[in-house]
Amino acid sequence: MDSHLGNTDVDIEAKLPFSQACENNKVAILTVLQKELKTAQYVLEIGSGTGQHSVYFAPRLSHLSWQCSDVANNLKMIQAWHHEYPVINLPQVLALDLATADSFPKHDGILPLYDTVFTANTLHIVPWSLVERLFSLIATQPFSVTKLIIYGPFNDQGKFTSAGNAQFDAMLRARDPQSGIRDKGKVVDLAHKNGFMLASEYAMPANNKLLVFQKIE
Numbered sequence: 001m002d003s004h005l006g007n008t009d010v011d012i013e014a015k016l017p018f019s020q021a022c023e024n025n026k027v028a029i030l031t032v033l034q035k036e037l038k039t040a041q042y043v044l045e046i047g048s049g050t051g052q053h054s055v056y057f058a059p060r061l062s063h064l065s066w067q068c069s070d071v072a073n074n075l076k077m078i079q080a081w082h083h084e085y086p087v088i089n090l091p092q093v094l095a096l097d098l099a100t101a102d103s104f105p106k107h108d109g110i111l112p113l114y115d116t117v118f119t120a121n122t123l124h125i126v127p128w129s130l131v132e133r134l135f136s137l138i139a140t141q142p143f144s145v146t147k148l149i150i151y152g153p154f155n156d157q158g159k160f161t162s163a164g165n166a167q168f169d170a171m172l173r174a175r176d177p178q179s180g181i182r183d184k185g186k187v188v189d190l191a192h193k194n195g196f197m198l199a200s201e202y203a204m205p206a207n208n209k210l211l212v213f214q215k216i217e
Contacts, residue, residue: 016084017077021121022052025205029120029151030057032202032210036149037116040064044104044114044145046096046134047122051078055085065089067112069096069105098130104141115144120151123187124169127178132190139194148196148213151204154184162207187211 037043041064048054048068058066068078072095082090094105104114117138123131138145153165160166165181172179188198191213199214 016080017050019050019052022050025120025151025208026053026056028204029053029210030060032212033057033061033118033149036147036200036212037061037064040116040147042112042114043067043116043118044069044112046070046098046117046119047125048078048093049074049121051081051093053120054078054090055081055087058087058090062089065091067091067105067114068093071095071097098126098133098137101133101137104137111141113144116147116149117145118149118151123150123152124172124181125179128182129178131182131187135190135194135196138196146215147199148191150187150211150213152208153181154187154209154211155181156184158183158185165207184209184211192216 040061043061043064044067045054046069048070051068054066054068066089068082068090070078070093075093075095078093082093091107094107096105103111106112119134138148153161153168155161155165160169160181169181172181188211191198195216196213197216198211200212202210202212204210
């Protein structure tokens with residue numbers, strides 16, 4: 001395991017909610033974020049899950065504020081990680097449910113000026129209607145989001161990019177028919193309809209991609 005602080009972390013992390021996928025991909029994702037977020041100030045992470053990504057990214061992106069959010073039932077997991085690995089640029093975790101939200105999360109009734117949205121391994125989990133909702137929220141909120149970064153598996157022109165992705169998609173759809181690996185072209189089209197264009201694409205380990213969308217001026 002790539003520990004965060006030292007050998008004693010193994011014992012601490014054994015007691016925390018744990019995602020092996022987060023542990024496996026955090027280094028590769030951070031390498032891209034350090035390039036893409038050089039001028040970012042306030043990043044909103046949607047679907048923070050266990051919170052593992054946030055405690056790894058935030059201290060290594062100390063020039064910005066990393067705002068975690070997730071559905072209410074997941075907040076305690078994220079808070080547990082933040083309690084064990086406190087970082088000054090990790091604000092209080094906020095609730096955000098794409099199914100019901102008409103705004104991105106606020107602090108004491110005030111909407112922060114998020115300039116970047118990041119989400120990892122969410123588009124293939126939530127229904128397509130919530131993927132559409134994600135983009136529409138970004139497009140309609142009165143704040144200055146200029147960059148959207150999405151990590152996960154994607155199909156290419158309707159085809160799976162690996163046998164492993166095909167098996168993963170079958171597992172997802174057996175569990176929830178509304179989930180499944182999304183086609184990159186369909187996501188790009190949705191982004192364009194909401195005022196964003198695909199600016200960069202990075203090949204990632206385990207047949208994943210990291211897509212960077214920039215607001216169309």
